[in-house]
Amino acid sequence: MISKRKYVWILTLLLAVPMLASVSAAQYQGGGYGAGQGGGGRRGPMSPDEQLKRLTKDLDLTADEQTKIKPILADAQKKMEDMRNDSSGDRQAMRQKMMQIRQDTNGQIRAQLDDKQKEKFDKQEQERQDRMQNRRGGGPAGPGGDNQGGNPPQN
Numbered sequence: 001m002i003s004k005r006k007y008v009w010i011l012t013l014l015l016a017v018p019m020l021a022s023v024s025a026a027q028y029q030g031g032g033y034g035a036g037q038g039g040g041g042r043r044g045p046m047s048p049d050e051q052l053k054r055l056t057k058d059l060d061l062t063a064d065e066q067t068k069i070k071p072i073l074a075d076a077q078k079k080m081e082d083m084r085n086d087s088s089g090d091r092q093a094m095r096q097k098m099m100q101i102r103q104d105t106n107g108q109i110r111a112q113l114d115d116k117q118k119e120k121f122d123k124q125e126q127e128r129q130d131r132m133q134n135r136r137g138g139g140p141a142g143p144g145g146d147n148q149g150g151n152p153p154q155n
Contacts, residue, residue, distance in 0.1 A: 045080065048073035055109070058124060059117045068112045076105040 046054070051073045056066055079101050083094055106125060110118055 045077065048077050055121075059113065059120055061117075065112050069109055072105060072108045072112075076101055 048070060052061075052066060052070050055061055055069065061069065080098060083098055083101070086094075106121075110121060113121055
């Protein structure tokens with residue numbers, strides 16, 4: 001016969017497993033990872049459609065500009081995914097290639113914009129770079145900015 005202690009333990013497990021599964025599912029359905037488009041809760045890259053939607057809102061893109069920019073974003077996403085899926089190279093080389101893809105993509109996007117949009121785009125890109133620098137704690141004024149720890153910088 002099952003002792004009372006084992007019975008309580010089994011009952012606890014039976015109740016805990018569905019609760020853990022629902023918490024995990026909630027994270028993937030927007031309650032955790034990926035939640036919050038503008039805040040700090042989002043993880044992972046935005047889809048080309050999400051990027052285009054944001055650019056359209058921020059830069060007031062015309063329909064013609066949207067038509068020209070969407071394939072640029074889709075191509076960049078494909079290149080980035082291919083890079084992430086190729087685990088043969090070293091991380092530093094991969095990072096450099098990804099930065100080059102981003103620079104090329106930004107250049108192609110800028111070519112489609114008028115002067116006023118370019119100014120906004122450049123400002124947003126600078127703000128993004130500043131956020132990335134601050135997130136890493138880098139920069140001359142931030143902690144670890146001069147990398148005295150001896151480890152390579154995590155860019």
